[in-house]
Amino acid sequence: IFVNVSAKTGQGIDELLEMIALQSEVMELKANPDKAARGHIVEAKLDKGRGPVATVLIQECTLHQGDVFVCGIYSGRVRSMLADQGQIIKSAGPSVPVEVHGFEGVPEAGEELIAVADEKIARRIVDERAIRQREKELARESRVTLETFLASRPTDQETLILNLVLKADVQGSLEAISEALKKLGTEEVRVNLVHAAAGSITESDVLLASASNAIIIGFNVRPTAKVKE
DSSP, X not given: XXXXXXXXXXXXXXXXXXXXXXXXXXXXXXXXXXXXXXXXXXXXXXXXXXXXXXXXXXXXXXXXXXXXEEETTEEEEEEEEEOTTSOEESXXXXXXXXXXXXXXXXXXXXXXXEEESOHHHHHHHHHHHHHHHHHXXXXXXXXXXXXXXXXXXXXXXXXXXXXXXXXXXSHHHHHHHHHHHHHTOOSSEEEEEEEEEESOOOHHHHHHHHHTTOEEEEESOOOOHHHHO
């Protein structure tokens, strides 16, 4: 089914709503209004006067004023709700879009909002989610070291690639070390020189190593305090 519509003239809107209603009836789409409220964040913002607010599309059950909820890494209590026409309402059932005030922080669009029994349960859930998110962030931030590289094992006979950024004091030493490192490669581990140059270790070397998961090796060169950090 498709319907020609126009946002400028309003053409086809009534027909579109009729077709949606017909399709939901044919597919027997139903929602239980008597279970824990669930919905998804359509958009969220930080309002100067009211703090974090979010537009929520309720999908199951009914969300009431005063309900405790969790949404992503935030919890909250429904302080007030506004319908799509701006009127204050006390409850919102399935398929009702509503602006909710009472979030502890601004949630991400698409996050699921779930009503829970009390604040104790909500706090436990968001604490566990915050720990998991922090662990993921730390995993992304972790840099490869020789220890972590050696701890990894190739799967399905895959060759491990050791990315290196090499800096040496003079060009002669650089060429000699580069050739020696290339010869160290085996069937299990291959050495890949991402960058090799003469001179001290710079911030750009650190950024390059970070982007390519490489280890920096310096021969007869010292990093500055900022680079070392």
